Amino acid sequence: xxxxxxxxxxxxxxxxxxxxxxxxxxxxxxxxxxxxxxxxxxxxxxxxxxxxxxxxxxxxxxxxxxxxxxxxxxxxxxxxxxxxxxxxxxxxxxxxxxxxxxxxxxxxxxxxxxxxxxxxxxxxxxxxxxxxxxxxxxxxxxxxxxxxxxxxxxxxxxxxxxxxxxxxxxxxxxxxxxxxxxxxxxxxxxxxxxxxxxxxxxxxxxxxxxxxxxxxxxxxxxxxxxxxxxxxxxxxx
Numbered sequence: 001x002x003x004x005x006x007x008x009x010x011x012x013x014x015x016x017x018x019x020x021x022x023x024x025x026x027x028x029x030x031x032x033x034x035x036x037x038x039x040x041x042x043x044x045x046x047x048x049x050x051x052x053x054x055x056x057x058x059x060x061x062x063x064x065x066x067x068x069x070x071x072x073x074x075x076x077x078x079x080x081x082x083x084x085x086x087x088x089x090x091x092x093x094x095x096x097x098x099x100x101x102x103x104x105x106x107x108x109x110x111x112x113x114x115x116x117x118x119x120x121x122x123x124x125x126x127x128x129x130x131x132x133x134x135x136x137x138x139x140x141x142x143x144x145x146x147x148x149x150x151x152x153x154x155x156x157x158x159x160x161x162x163x164x165x166x167x168x169x170x171x172x173x174x175x176x177x178x179x180x181x182x183x184x185x186x187x188x189x190x191x192x193x194x195x196x197x198x199x200x201x202x203x204x205x206x207x208x209x210x211x212x213x214x215x216x217x218x219x220x221x222x223x224x225x226x227x228x229x230x231x232x233x234x235x236x237x
Contacts, residue, residue, distance in 0.1 A: 015065045017057060017085040025105035028133045031185065032103045032173075036131075037073040039175070039183040040162070044075075051079040057086040058097060060123040069119050073101040075162065089123075096124035099161050104132040117141070121148040127161055131173060138166060138173055 037054035044050035057070045068086075074097035076087070089096055100120055102113070113130070120128045121141075128141040128148055140151035142160070151157055158165045163178035175183040218228045 013063060013065055015057070015059050015068075015086055015088060019057075019070075025107050029103050029105045032131060032133050033072045035183055035185055036101050036103070036175070038186065039177075040073065040075060043162070043164070043177055048081055049078055051076040051081055053084070053087065056084065058089070059086060060089045060096060062088070062090040069116060071097065071100040071120075072103050075099040077161065098124075098126040099129075099159065100125050100127070101129045101131070104130065104134070106134070117148070127159055129166075133173075136168065136171065136173060138168055140166075 033054060037052065041052045044052060052073070052075050054073050055070050056074065057068050058074065059065065059068050061067050074087070076092070076095060076097045078095055079092050087097070102116060104113070117128065117130075124143075125148065126143045130139045131137070138154050140154050140157060141148035142151055143149075154166060155168055156165065164183075165176045165178075167174040167176065177183070221228045
């Protein structure tokens, strides 16, 4: 007897975690992806209900493993932190990423970027930011009236969801946290940590030197038969 093959069920569909493509095409693009992603991780480090990811496949519809995008950085509020092979929206209380960042590379085409914008528009992204590091150009879109609309003036713009502020000069993009700290690279963060550590060590050394001088003065006073605990320092001068 010939047994008929049963069609695959949705539960048997494989949702790949990778397409084999590199995350970035050059060092400048990679650096900016890392700066944005890691600083957002740091910004929400103490909030267990904010998930931040870079270059992670997002599948918005169960049963369709062809419908996907891997934003350079995405932020999802009301979802727990933790490792994921991909972001399957139906496994995440059907919550889409609210904020998405893309960093342009020379290999990106206008058609490709238009398709990405349509995808983010259709599947519920609230804020979409596109940065071109070569031209130092930032564009943004905000969801209003059920669709993503272009942000007319991005200079000084504050993200409603993230609270971060964007400042553009002719030479660079600067992003600031709600408390005013600039987004830093890993090297800049390490240098800042080193500087703070050096300043702390210098302060501790000065404190130890002051204590040593005080102890030496007390010892000298006792040699002179003076009890420093009973003496007003003003009367020593």
